[in-house]
Amino acid sequence: LSFLLAFGGVYTAVFRSNLEMTYPMAADIGSALLKLAFVAYLIYVRAPLVWFVIGVVIVGVPGLFMNLILSRRLIRPNFTVDFTVWNKLFTGSWPLVFNTVFIMIYTRIDQLMLFQMKGAQAVGYYSAVTRLVEVFGLIPSAFMMSVFPLMSGYFKTSERLFAKTYRLSFKYMIL
Numbered sequence: 191l192s193f194l195l196a197f198g199g200v201y202t203a204v205f206r207s208n209l210e211m212t213y214p215m216a217a218d219i220g221s222a223l224l225k226l227a228f229v230a231y232l233i234y235v236r237a238p239l240v241w242f243v244i245g246v247v248i249v250g251v252p253g254l255f256m257n258l259i260l261s262r263r264l265i266r267p268n269f270t271v272d273f274t275v276w277n278k279l280f281t282g283s284w285p286l287v288f289n290t291v292f293i294m295i296y297t298r299i300d301q302l303m304l305f306q307m308k309g310a311q312a313v314g315y316y317s318a319v320t321r322l323v324e325v326f327g328l329i330p331s332a333f334m335m336s337v338f339p340l341m342s343g344y345f346k347t348s349e350r351l352f353a354k355t356y357r358l359s360f361k362y363m364i365l
Contacts, residue, residue: 201257204264213260215332221253222325229318239314246321330363 202214228245301320305313337359344352 201254201261204261205257214257215335217253217256217260219328219332220256221250222328224252225249226322226325229321233318239310242314242318333362334359 205214225246228249229242232241232245301313301317304316337355341352341355341359344355
């Protein structure tokens with residue numbers, strides 16, 4: 191179900207290409223906080239696993255629409271099918287697809303193994319807690335998205351400021 195929300199990445203890319211990450215990060219943080227509250231509530235009421243699956247998808251919808259609406263001031267998409275472009279994209283991107291599939295397997299294999307060992311209820315509790323912890327991954331992501339436009343500008347204008355920003359960013363990311 192969350193595959194449907196993946197199309198929101200197109201609109202996030204619009205902001206990235208224009209070095210305007212304020213809106214998508216606000217949407218991501220808001221969505222993550224809403225997800226945290228919703229999952230905590232479901233845990234509190236001891237909801238069945240299916241509500242966690244449905245809830246995580248539903249909670250992501252407002253962020254998708256926020257990015258969609260805010261990106262309209264930058265672009266007006268024209269959805270047409272161009273098979274020549276599709277062919278180039280698919281033939282050139284197969285290594286990335288292959289890599290992404292293995293990353294997805296690697297990051298979720300623990301849940302498959304737990305399902306085989308303990309069943310669906312254990313996976314439900316485990317994935318709920320895992321999702322709560324994953325929310326904290328937004329902090330370094332927000333930091334890097336904030337620093338990226340600065341580093342892009344310094345790359346063109348000042349090698350010294352670029353190196354200093356890189357060193358400081360690396361230092362704070364390690365912390």
